[in-house]
Every structure is written in structure tokens, then in C-alpha cells.
Amino acid sequence: MLQIKDLHVSIDGKEILKGIDLEVKAGEVHAIMGPNGSGKSTLAAALAGREMFAVTKGSVTYMNENLLELSPEDRARKGLFLGFQYPVEIPGVSIVNFMKTAINEHRKFKGLEPISASDFLKHMREKKELVGLTSSLTNRSVNEGFSGGEKKKNEIFQMAMLEPILAILDETDSGLDIDALKIVAQGVNQLRRKDNATIVITHYQRLLEYIVPDFVHVLYKGRIVKSSGKELALELEEKGYDWIKTEE
Amino acid sequence: MEESQDHILNEVTGGEYKYGFITDIETETIPKGLNEDVVRLISAKKKEPDFMLEFRLKAYRHWLTMKMPQWAHLTIPEIRYQDIIYYAAPRQQVGPKSLEEVDPELLRTFDRLGIPLEEQKMLSGVAVDAVMDSISVKTTFRETLAELGIVFCSMSEAIREYPELVKKYLGTVVPYTDNYFASLNSAVFSDGSFCYIPKGVRCPMELSTYFRINAANTGQFERTLLVAEDDSYVSYLEGCTAPMRDENQLHAAVVEIIALENAEVKYSTVQNWYPGDRNGKGGIYNFVTKRGICKGDNSKISWTQVETGSAITWKYPSCILRGNNTIGEFYSVAVTNNYQQADTGTKMIHIGKNSRSTIISKGISAGHGQNSFRSLVKVVKSADKVRNFTQCDSMLMGDKCGAHTFPYIEVENESAVIEHEATTSRIGEDQIFYCNQRGIDTENAVGLIINGYAREVLNKLPMEFAVEAQKLLAISLEGSVG
Numbered sequence: 025m026l027q028i029k030d031l032h033v034s035i036d037g038k039e040i041l042k043g044i045d046l047e048v049k050a051g052e053v054h055a056i057m058g059p060n061g062s063g064k065s066t067l068a069a070a071l072a073g074r075e076m077f078a079v080t081k082g083s084v085t086y087m088n089e090n091l092l093e094l095s096p097e098d099r100a101r102k103g104l105f106l107g108f109q110y111p112v113e114i115p116g117v118s119i120v121n122f123m124k125t126a127i128n129e130h131r132k133f134k135g136l137e138p139i140s141a142s143d144f145l146k147h148m149r150e151k152k153e154l155v156g157l158t159s160s161l162t163n164r165s166v167n168e169g170f171s172g173g174e175k176k177k178n179e180i181f182q183m184a185m186l187e188p189i190l191a192i193l194d195e196t197d198s199g200l201d202i203d204a205l206k207i208v209a210q211g212v213n214q215l216r217r218k219d220n221a222t223i224v225i226t227h228y229q230r231l232l233e234y235i236v237p238d239f240v241h242v243l244y245k246g247r248i249v250k251s252s253g254k255e256l257a258l259e260l261e262e263k264g265y266d267w268i269k270t271e272e
Numbered sequence: 273m274e275e276s277q278d279h280i281l282n283e284v285t286g287g288e289y290k291y292g293f294i295t296d297i298e299t300e301t302i303p304k305g306l307n308e309d310v311v312r313l314i315s316a317k318k319k320e321p322d323f324m325l326e327f328r329l330k331a332y333r334h335w336l337t338m339k340m341p342q343w344a345h346l347t348i349p350e351i352r353y354q355d356i357i358y359y360a361a362p363r364q365q366v367g368p369k370s371l372e373e374v375d376p377e378l379l380r381t382f383d384r385l386g387i388p389l390e391e392q393k394m395l396s397g398v399a400v401d402a403v404m405d406s407i408s409v410k411t412t413f414r415e416t417l418a419e420l421g422i423v424f425c426s427m428s429e430a431i432r433e434y435p436e437l438v439k440k441y442l443g444t445v446v447p448y449t450d451n452y453f454a455s456l457n458s459a460v461f462s463d464g465s466f467c468y469i470p471k472g473v474r475c476p477m478e479l480s481t482y483f484r485i486n487a488a489n490t491g492q493f494e495r496t497l498l499v500a501e502d503d504s505y506v507s508y509l510e511g512c513t514a515p516m517r518d519e520n521q522l523h524a525a526v527v528e529i530i531a532l533e534n535a536e537v538k539y540s541t542v543q544n545w546y547p548g549d550r551n552g553k554g555g556i557y558n559f560v561t562k563r564g565i566c567k568g569d570n571s572k573i574s575w576t577q578v579e580t581g582s583a584i585t586w587k588y589p590s591c592i593l594r595g596n597n598t599i600g601e602f603y604s605v606a607v608t609n610n611y612q613q614a615d616t617g618t619k620m621i622h623i624g625k626n627s628r629s630t631i632i633s634k635g636i637s638a639g640h641g642q643n644s645f646r647s648l649v650k651v652v653k654s655a656d657k658v659r660n661f662t663q664c665d666s667m668l669m670g671d672k673c674g675a676h677t678f679p680y681i682e683v684e685n686e687s688a689v690i691e692h693e694a695t696t697s698r699i700g701e702d703q704i705f706y707c708n709q710r711g712i713d714t715e716n717a718v719g720l721i722i723n724g725y726a727r728e729v730l731n732k733l734p735m736e737f738a739v740e741a742q743k744l745l746a747i748s749l750e751g752s753v754g
């Protein structure tokens with residue numbers, strides 16, 4: 025599904041990612057861990073196509089296509105979803121309106137008619153339940169005045185609404201209380217299918233107890249310095265990152 | 273209903289200025305230029321009673337003594353008043369009684385503008401007075417409204433058929449001496465709408481006037497008068513468009529509203545005059561005086577405006593809050609893109625005790641646009657316990673445009689509570705990327721974000737107009753990002 029080869033990414037001429045190799049197959053869950061500032065969000069943003077993250081070298085193939093040639097909106101329409109570490113506020117735009125616009129853009133891309141009001145409401149009700157979002161929240165403007173946890177739940181809600189093929193969740197667990205964490209993990213697990221995949225970026229082993237990864241990668245100073253099975257997360261939790269840094 | 277809304281949507285979507293076409297119709301014009309004979313000629317063409325001619329002549333003579341105002345934050349090229357044609361009318365019978373008497377070409381024109389004049393085709397619940405150049409083409413639903421005692425007709429007809437009412441109210445809120453453009457309008461105004469809601473009547477449908485400039489080198493000077501008797505209610509809408517032409521055209525209108533005891537008047541405008549091209553060539557000069565008086569106690573006047581068109585806008589819909597416990601409101605979205613300029617805002621004059629006013633202004637500047645908000649909140653000595661809340665937000669897109677605010681406050685009574693808030697913001701790259709990541713392209717993202725920003729104002733518009741206004745906002749900013 026996704027093949028990243030020797031990916032280099034710079035911001036303002038400063039190289040942040042220094043050659044990333046990663047392959048994600050359908051049905052898999054990958055976890056990416058690593059100390060602050062190591063480049064995890066940079067990787068996520070570069071995959072989603074944020075302009076200020078310039079790819080200077082390497083290639084990314086997504087669903088047998090050159091991902092790097094696609095506009096950010098086309099990447100999204102082709103099923104790539106990014107759950108933001110810091111979701112932005114869009115004052116005055118209700119979540120309902122925002123989601124309806126997004127879904128209709130996805131549909132238009134697939135050559136489908138806009139969704140009917142009743143289908144949309146039904147879809148929305150279903151997904152709200154899945155992540156335990158209340159109507160009082162979905163009637164508000166996108167992320168405006170949301171608590172940290174509410175913002176993260178809203179990201180998962182949007183993911184559920186858009187049913188992506190590849191979801192990249194950037195620290196969706198931080199800021200969530202235990203109950204919310206379980207709900208979010210449950211949501212992710214319910215959306216798991218043989219033909220989609222998830223990359224979870226996290227600092228905590230705790231999330232991985234609920235969303236069990238097939239692989240764990242450690243990103244350090246712009247490189248993946250270690251890849252292993254789910255037991256790696258436990259090891260990191262115990263020992264921290266120092267042993268990896270020294271191993272290097 | 274749904275179909276007509278779709279129709280409006282289709283008309284408005286699709287980018288650029290949609291209403292720039294010219295109707296090829298035989299037009300009766302008088303020679304260009306302005307003098308007393310022209311004023312007399314206009315009055316004669318309209319078969320007006322003597323008092324109207326008197327009014328016009330006094331206004332004209334006064335106008336000659338005046339100079340164009342210079343205080344606005346606008347750069348206005350010289351206007352050559354002797355080069356303007358002051359009367360142009362599609363050649364047709366005066367005051368056609370039925371649709372069959374209206375030129376089919378005119379019907380087609382309004383159809384293309386999304387304003388079908390056949391009553392069965394219209395948005396249910398909206399009565400329209402369609403004005404092209406200097407005359408009213410057709411007023412719909414007149415009979416239905418007449419059953420309730422509501423008068424809704426063109427100004428020319430009102431002057432002929434209800435001279436007493438016109439005489440009693442015309443010029444009482446905006447006197448012919450008021451300002452340069454109001455004086456000019458008083459001298460040469462051609463048509464417009466007249467609306468009278470009798471005591472105790474709630475007008476069951478939206479009343480609306482649609483203004484269309486068609487003829488070249490003409491000025492449009494319409495005059496609207498709206499009287500709401502005790503305990504009455506009316507919601508009134510106004511829309512306007514003009515063809516794309518390289519020359520600037522002058523539009524100087526006057527609107528007067530009188531609200532008597534317990535009356536409520538909502539006046540909404542979606543102004544979409546041709547704004548000129550990307551380089552600032554052509555477009556309408558929109559110099560308008562709009563003022564309402566809350567004359568009776570407990571009366572209320574709300575102005576809502578969405579200003580996306582015109583090359584230059586100079587406009588301050590205001591409220592004189594004379595009765596006690598009266599309410600004045602002003603909700604505005606003004607867009608300036610490319611080389612458009614707008615100096616707009618409001619005046620709230622508090623005379624009655626306990627009178628309250630709210631001012632919400634959302635300016636959006638893009639391209640080389642210059643957007644100024646200007647307001648005056650005045651509280652006279654005898655006006656106890658006045659309240660005002662003013663919120664003035666500016667949004668900037670790009671770094672070549674400008675936003676300016678000029679809020680004036682004059683308070684002579686210490687019990688007044690006046691609040692003022694102002695913000696300036698930009699659309700963030702992070703907001704656009706967030707939308708992109710959900711599959712929404714940048715143009716649509718900007719439209720969404722702008723509509724969110726203006727929501728407080730758009731929510732005040734009647735449904736039929738809100739949809740149109742949203743599309744219009746997005747379109748008028750197309751190409752201004754990225």
C-alpha cells in the first residue's frame with residue numbers, strides 16, 4: 025500500500041528527515057515512536073502533502089501511484105487521512121457543515137452525487153456513537169474552544185466519517201483520559217479491515233495495549249533507527265531512548 | 273421552492289461575475305447632462321404632481337451649492353456629472369397591468385438573474401419589485417398584499433396613486449439637504465419601491481426589490497420609502513447587479529424607513545453591482561444614503577448588508593432611535609477584492625430612553641482592496657440608560673490590501689453603556705491545509721472559512737438570500753489565495 029524509500033524532507037532549507045525507508049501493507053498497523061523533535065510529525069505532514077515540508081530526495085508510492093505528485097486534497101480523496109497532533113480551529117464553520125463539504129468532495133472525486141441529507145445524518149449518527157461524540161459538540165464550530173481531548177476525539181470522528189484507506193494518527197492519544205483513550209482505540213479497531221492500514225505515532229506504550237501494532241519503529245534524528253514487533257514498545261517504556269541513542 | 277433555490281445557486285456558482293450580460297432592448301433615454309430642464313423633464317415623464325417637482329427643484333438648487341464629500345477613506349476619480357444620462361427606460365407601457373404587457377426580453381433578463389417575474393415560478397413567499405434602469409418593470413403579488421392593506425409598488429406609482437402618504441414621509445428621514453449624493457438623488461431620482469404596512473399587520477411574505485442597471489452611460493438613482501405603522505412587521509430584501517462595462521457608472525440611492533410604535537422592520541441587502549475587472553477598470557460607484565427612524569416607542573429597525581460588488585462603496589445604513597426602548601441593529605459583511613474600495617458602516621443616534629443598538633461588522637479585504645469601517649454612536653443628553661455593543665472584525669488576505677476602522681463615540685449621558693470590540697485576522701495556512709487534508713481544495717476552503725467568519729451576519733439574512741450570499745462571498749474572493 026505504502027512504500028517510502030530514502031525520503032529526505034527539509035523545512036526552510038533545514039533537513040529534518042534524512043532518509044526514511046518504510047513499507048506498510050494492507051491490514052497492518054505500524055507504530056512510530058521516538059523522542060521529541062525527531063521528525064515524526066514531519067513525516068506525517070510530508071505524506072499528507074503540506075507544502076512547507078519540501079521533499080528533497082526519495083520516493084513515496086501509495087496504492088501503486090507516485091504520492092508526491094498528488095495535491096494534498098487528492099491524497100485525502102484517495103483515502104489518506106491525517107489525524108493532526110494539533111488540530112486547528114475554524115471559527116464559524118460547524119462540524120456538520122465541514123464534514124458534509126468534505127464528504128461531498130470525496131464523492132465528487134469518485135463521480136458520485138452529493139450525499140442526501142438523510143443519509144448524511146444517519147452516517148453521522150452512527151459515527152458519533154462510535155467515538156462517543158455528543159451532538160452539542162458536533163453542532164459547534166470545528167475545534168473552536170474544544171478541550172485538548174475533545175479535539176482528538178473530533179479527529180477520530182472525522183476519520184470514521186471519511187473511512188480512509190491509510191490513516192496516520194499523530195499523537196491522537198495525548199491529552200485523552202483513560203476512558204476516552206479506550207473509546208478512541210475501540211473506534212480505530214472497529215474501522216480496521218483487511219484492506220486498510222494505520223500508522224499510529226505515539227509516545228506511550230499504553231495506547232498500543234489497545235491498538236496492537238504489527239510493527240514498532242523508532243524515529244531518531246530523522247532516521248528510523250530500529251524496527252521490531254510490538255515488544256519493542258514495552259522495552260522503550262522501560263528503558264527510554266538512551267540505549268538506542270548509544271547503540272547508534 | 274427547492275428548484276428555485278437550485279436555480280439561484282446555479283446562477284451564482286461558476287466563478288467570475290455572472291451578471292455581466294447586456295440586455296438588447298430599445299431604451300428611451302434623454303440627452304446627457306443635468307440642469308433644471310432635465311429635472312423638469314424627469315418629473316414630467318413620470319406625470320408627477322406639483323409637490324414632487326417642487327421637491328426636486330429645491331433639491332437640485334441645493335445640490336448646486338454643495339461639494340462632493342472628501343472625508344471618506346476613498347480615492348474617487350473625478351465624476352463628470354454633465355456626461356451622465358439621468359433617465360433611461362426600457363421602452364414599454366407605463367405600469368403594465370399584466371405580465372402579457374411586459375416585454376418578453378425584460379422577463380428573460382430577470383429570469384437570467386434568477387428573478388422570475390411570473391408569480392407561479394417565484395420563490396413562494398417573496399414579492400418582487402423589479403427595477404431596470406430608471407423604471408420599475410413589474411411588481412408581483414400586489415393584489416395578494418393589497419388584501420391586507422399593504423401597499424407595495426414602484427415609487428412612481430406611489431407618487432401618482434398615494435400622493436398623501438408620499439408627501440407625508442418623503443424626505444423626513446433623509447432631507448434633500450442631507451448630503452451631496454442624497455441631494456442629487458432627490459433632484460433626479462427615477463424609480464424605486466414604496467412600501468406601506470398598515471397598523472397591526474404582519475407582512476406575510478418577504479418584500480424585495482431587484483435593481484438592475486442595463487443602459488450605458490446612465491446613472492441609477494433609486495428612491496425607496498418604507499413606512500411601518502404601529503404594531504406592524506415587515507422584512508424587506510434588496511438585490512442589485514449590473515453589466516460589465518469599462519466605464520464607471522454612478523449609482524446614488526436613498527432609502528428611508530419610518531417605524532412607528534412597536535413596529536419592526538428588517539432591511540437586508542445583497543449588493544452585487546459590477547465591481548470592475550481584475551485591474552480595477554470599470555465598475556459601479558455606489559454612493560448610497562440609507563437611514564431609518566424608530567419613531568414610535570418599542571420599535572425596531574435592523575439593517576443587514578452583504579456588500580460584495582461595486583468599484584467604490586460609500587454607504588452607512590443608520591438608525592435614529594427616537595422612541596423609548598427602541599432597537600437599532602446593523603450587521604454587515606463587506607468584501608473588497610482586486611481594486612475595490614469600500615467605506616461603510618453605520619450611525620446609531622440614541623435619543624429615546626433605554627434605546628439599544630448592536631453593530632456587527634465583518635470586513636474582508638483581498639487583492640489591492642481597501643476596506644474601511646466607519647461608525648458613529650451618539651447618545652444625547654436626555655437619553656437615559658442607552659446600551660450599545662459594537663464589534664468590528666477585519667480579515668486580510670494577502671499583503672497588498674488594507675483594513676481601516678474609524679469608530680466615533682459621542683456620549684452626553686453618563687448612564688450609557690458602550691462596548692467596543694475589534695479584531696484583525698488572516699486565514700491561516702494551517703486552516704487551509706486542514707481543509708485540504710479532508711479533501712477540500714483551497715478555493716473551497718477559503719469559501720468555507722470566509723463564510724464561517726461572516727456567519728453571525730449571514731445568519732441574519734432570510735433563507736432565500738443566505739444561500740445566495742454564501743456563494744457570492746466565495747465567488748467574489750476566488751483567485752485571491754494561492
Ligand SMILES: Nc1ncnc2c1ncn2[C@@H]1O[C@H](COP(=O)(O)OP(=O)(O)OP(=O)(O)O)[C@@H](O)[C@H]1O
Pocket residue numbers: 035036040058059060061062063064065066067109
Ligand atoms: N514549521 C517548522 N519550522 C521550522 N522547524 C520545524 C517546523 N516544524 C518542525 N520543525 C522542526 O523539525 C524537527 C522535527 O519536528 P517534528 O514536529 O517532526 O517532531 P516530532 O517527532 O513530531 O516531535 P514531538 O514528539 O514533539 O511531536 C524539530 O526540530 C522541529 O523544531
Ligand SMILES: [Mg+2]
Pocket residue numbers: 064065066109194195
Ligand atoms: Mg509531533
